[in-house]
Amino acid sequence: MQRSGVRLTGGIPISNKANLTLFDVLEQGSSVDAGTELTASAQSLQEQLVQVRKTELAGLAASIEEQYGAIHVKSIVKLGQPAIEVIRHVLRENHDLVIKGAEGQVGKFHAVFGSTELKLLRKCPCPVWLIKLSRQKRLSRILAAVDLSSNARDKASLDRLIMTLAASLVSRDESELHVAHAWTVANEQKLRGRQILKTTVDRLLVSMESACQKQLDELLAKFPHSNAKGHLIRGEPKDVILRFVGENKVDLVVLGTVARVGLPGFFIGNNAESILNAVDCSVLAIKPDRFETPVSISES
Secondary structure, three states, X not given: OEEEEOOOOOOHHHHOOOOEEEEEEEXXXXXXXXXXXXXXXXXXXXXXXXXXXXXXXXXXXXXXXXXXXXXXXXXXXXXXXXXXXXXXXXXXXXXXXXXXXXXXXXXXXXXXOOHHHHHHHHHOOOXXXXXXXXXXXXOOEEEEEOOOOOOOHHHHHHHHHHHHHHHHHHHHHOOEEEEEEEXXXXXXXXXXXXXXXXXXXXXXXXXXXXXXXXXXHHHHHOOHHXXXXXXXXXXXXXXXXXXXXXXXXXXXXXXXXXXXOOOOOOOOOHHHHHHHXXXXXXXXXXXXXXXXXXXXXXXX
16 A cells, blocks of 8 residues: 655655655646647647656655655656546555645635645545644644544544554654544533423433543553543534644644545535634544545546
8 A cells, every 4th residue: 555645744654664656736728729839839838847847756756765765756747637636546546645735824724725635635535634834844742533423333433543543643753642522412501491400411411421431431442552641521523622722732633524425525524624624733634434535537
């Protein structure tokens, strides 16, 4: 299995003994016929640009191999729509990970992560690591946001994958790993206001918290070497995660996304989308096992 990315970062391919692909996509120019001479000239310039970029990436690949030696690096330049070409290459080569630098530097998701990043989050079948370039290379604190839905097989499997990847990164950088689960009782305020005994609601809260704590402890026990610190926090996921990121200066959030099983395409989900719209750090987004991308390998 190979790892796919657009830039070497943080030693991921090296520590995992993976192959690395440097992949760049140049957007094609307009297909409008501007006359034979002008069209030929535009095509010539585009071909020259492709060759220049291929030379640049080949040089970078060679320097990485020379510096590290333990990994094989190849470079590819394509013409087309960036997100679509990346996903097609992932499908062809069965890559495990896409790493991409965020183009923006400040602000919320749509300023930090552009349309290409959003398309990758929605449609790429493998995990996508979007790196905020203004952040330091070393990951001091990593937050794994888990769901703990014991009655949902896909979500439980997703939690384990989130923990596996987060623990791997912690081992590499000797980072702090924090694992957070946000819990709440649906419609609590309405329950209290509908002549339901306060003691009944309070007992429900205690039972819910106890069940969540048990599930969190069981998950952490499966990763004893990660030295993860568990956090069971009452509140809505968006509020809990964003507050935790800000208060603890988290460098990377590892979170799962939601897919509609059996339907091609990606459905981010309200919680993940809300977090992505406001988070101010790098993000590693993990897909469920049965995710199906709507992108076809064929270019037709």
